[in-house]
Amino acid sequence: MAVYLLHLLTLGCILAIAVVSLQLLVSTTGLLSVAHAVFLGIGAYAAGIGVTLWHFTAIGEIGLAIVCASIISLMVSVPSLRLREDYFAISTFGLQMIASGVLLNWMPVTNGPLGIGGIGQLSIGGFSVKSSYPFFLLVLFICSVAVVIAESINASRYGLILRAIRSDELFAQSLGKRTLWFKVKIVALSAVLTSIAGVLYAHFLTYIDPSSFSLMDSVQVLSMVVIGGTRPLGAVAGTMILVLLPEALRFLGLPAALAANIRQVLYGVLIVVVVAFRPRGIFSFHERTAA
Amino acid sequence: MWHQLLINGLIAGSALGLLAASFAIIYQTARFFHFAHASIYTLAAYLTYLFSRTLGLPFVVSIAASVSLTALAGWLLYVTTYLPIARRNASSTSLLLVSLGLMVALQNIIAMAFGSELKTLPYQPVGRAISIGSALITWVQITSIACSLATLVVLAALLRFTRIGLSLRSVADNAELALIIGVEPYKVTAFAFALGSALAGVSSVLASFDTGLTPTMGFNALLMAVVAVVIGGVGSIPGALLGGLGIGMIRNLAVAAIPTAWIDSLVFVILIGFLLLRPHGMLGEAPARR
Numbered sequence: 001m002a003v004y005l006l007h008l009l010t011l012g013c014i015l016a017i018a019v020v021s022l023q024l025l026v027s028t029t030g031l032l033s034v035a036h037a038v039f040l041g042i043g044a045y046a047a048g049i050g051v052t053l054w055h056f057t058a059i060g061e062i063g064l065a066i067v068c069a070s071i072i073s074l075m076v077s078v079p080s081l082r083l084r085e086d087y088f089a090i091s092t093f094g095l096q097m098i099a100s101g102v103l104l105n106w107m108p109v110t111n112g113p114l115g116i117g118g119i120g121q122l123s124i125g126g127f128s129v130k131s132s133y134p135f136f137l138l139v140l141f142i143c144s145v146a147v148v149i150a151e152s153i154n155a156s157r158y159g160l161i162l163r164a165i166r167s168d169e170l171f172a173q174s175l176g177k178r179t180l181w182f183k184v185k186i187v188a189l190s191a192v193l194t195s196i197a198g199v200l201y202a203h204f205l206t207y208i209d210p211s212s213f214s215l216m217d218s219v220q221v222l223s224m225v226v227i228g229g230t231r232p233l234g235a236v237a238g239t240m241i242l243v244l245l246p247e248a249l250r251f252l253g254l255p256a257a258l259a260a261n262i263r264q265v266l267y268g269v270l271i272v273v274v275v276a277f278r279p280r281g282i283f284s285f286h287e288r289t290a291a
Numbered sequence: 292m293w294h295q296l297l298i299n300g301l302i303a304g305s306a307l308g309l310l311a312a313s314f315a316i317i318y319q320t321a322r323f324f325h326f327a328h329a330s331i332y333t334l335a336a337y338l339t340y341l342f343s344r345t346l347g348l349p350f351v352v353s354i355a356a357s358v359s360l361t362a363l364a365g366w367l368l369y370v371t372t373y374l375p376i377a378r379r380n381a382s383s384t385s386l387l388l389v390s391l392g393l394m395v396a397l398q399n400i401i402a403m404a405f406g407s408e409l410k411t412l413p414y415q416p417v418g419r420a421i422s423i424g425s426a427l428i429t430w431v432q433i434t435s436i437a438c439s440l441a442t443l444v445v446l447a448a449l450l451r452f453t454r455i456g457l458s459l460r461s462v463a464d465n466a467e468l469a470l471i472i473g474v475e476p477y478k479v480t481a482f483a484f485a486l487g488s489a490l491a492g493v494s495s496v497l498a499s500f501d502t503g504l505t506p507t508m509g510f511n512a513l514l515m516a517v518v519a520v521v522i523g524g525v526g527s528i529p530g531a532l533l534g535g536l537g538i539g540m541i542r543n544l545a546v547a548a549i550p551t552a553w554i555d556s557l558v559f560v561i562l563i564g565f566l567l568l569r570p571h572g573m574l575g576e577a578p579a580r581r
Contacts, residue, residue, distance in 0.1 A: 089387055219395055267392070267395060271392030
């Protein structure tokens with residue numbers, strides 16, 4: 001039981017890093033990404049490929065993840081952020097579909113649907129994180145760092161400018177702010193933080209395949225943000241709720257296939273209910289877009 | 292071979308154009324991306340399956356019943372879910388989020404009710420074929436194109452010549468002004484949801500003859516339709532049709548050039564290209580740039 005709980009908590013903390021990063025993006029800019037599982041996947045594949053092919057250590061893996069995640073985030077953010085905010089969601093949809101296609105079909109690099117196995121432990125400067133308890137502490141530490149980063153950006157001048165852009169972009173531009181550049185930076189930061197969670201994810205599972213980084217996983221991250229609300233610690237709480245709650249289904253003895261569906265229905269319904277009944281707690285951008 | 296690819300493109304394109312137009316009608320009045328349209332599309336196919344295969348009703352009756360029920364379902368989604376949330380002055384982003392939640396929930400409910408495996412309608416899609424040039428086309432495919440075209444003609448007439456069509460266009464043009472002259476935007480939007488859902492239902496039934504039914508069929512089709520709407524020009528119904536036809540053509544012609552597994556990726560590369568170079572699409576009105 002203790003092992004099982006430790007497993008869930010570790011998984012929860014890894015996901016929470018991704019959720020905190022998406023929450024940072026949503027709360028400062030109001031932009032919705034339906035592709036955060038892709039950035040998780042970029043980190044995971046950077047780790048998987050880095051370790052199995054080139055015997056990278058943690059620094060190399062994280063470096064590779066950061067480079068790939070920021071380049072790909074630019075490919076999405078630069079074209080769409082010049083347009084109305086809905087287009088960002090559409091482009092991330094596009095990214096999600098392209099990424100799923102690439103992971104499944106680019107056999108020489110991603111090994112397609114078979115995935116990458118035998119990823120093993122994370123090694124940092126000659127030490128490898130062997131057992132699951134130290135690994136949990138490491139994940140918990142990185143998760144706390146993510147929360148601190150998010151909180152300090154929220155409180156910073158940069159966070160203030162982003163919120164100003166969200167409420168009136170034209171006005172922010174009139175004050176001489178290069179609004180596109182500010183938004184592109186926060187998208188990249190969010191993507192990079194998520195890809196670091198992906199590196200941890202690969203070492204946690206030691207086996208990765210495209211099915212863990214699908215659209216449904218992106219929606220799952222998004223629903224955790226919605227449940228969690230506008231503060232980083234809320235996002236962590238939202239993640240833990242949505243990681244632990246479906247585990248209760250396991251004890252009802254449902255068939256596995258049905259349980260997966262019920263879990264998805266739960267995520268979907270929770271999104272609708274929270275937006276309908278607790279909108280101010282969840283999103284603070286409730287001014288109507290000019291109709 | 293080119294003839295065959297062109298004809299396949301035309302078939303896929305006309306069904307996709309219909310779905311894209313149905314999505315555009317809803318977007319024009321509601322002003323948010325209604326992703327749960329994917330589940331409405333899937334629902335129509337499964338209702339037809341239920342009526343024809345499980346209950347054994349005659350074919351035309353099952354299609355008519357499922358298209359009407361689909362229209363009702365779309366109307367209900369708007370009236371019971373979107374409208375109360377929109378009335379609290381929610382942004383289009385929160386409505387998009389709600390539509391995503393609805394899409395995921397409904398898709399999985401359909402999967403639980405009918406199972407995730409591929410199903411087919413009780414009908415022989417193979418049948419006799421006629422040849423045009425070097426290409427073969429079956430009567431089912433001809434009927435399918437004819438149905439799409441007929442539906443679009445009816446739709447155009449409805450929008451052009453009827454009172455409700457006029458109200459719909461006025462709300463799409465300027466909702467506040469429409470309110471001033473006594474058109475109630477909420478009622479018109481509810482009608483647009485019913486109409487759009489019915490059209491999606493027709494498109495879905497036509498497509499399910501060809502490719503069968505799975506719970507994710509709506510999602511895959513809608514993604515293509517959204518791309519069609521964006522490259523055609525958001526807010527333009529002819530644009531959506533043209534976009535749908537274009538995407539259908541490209542997907543089929545690309546078969547000759549690249550492995551089929553990469554075609555979906557190609558479509559989204561085209562989407563990103565349009566967002567970058569021509570964000571208002573082929574026939575869109577004002578650029579959405581700000």
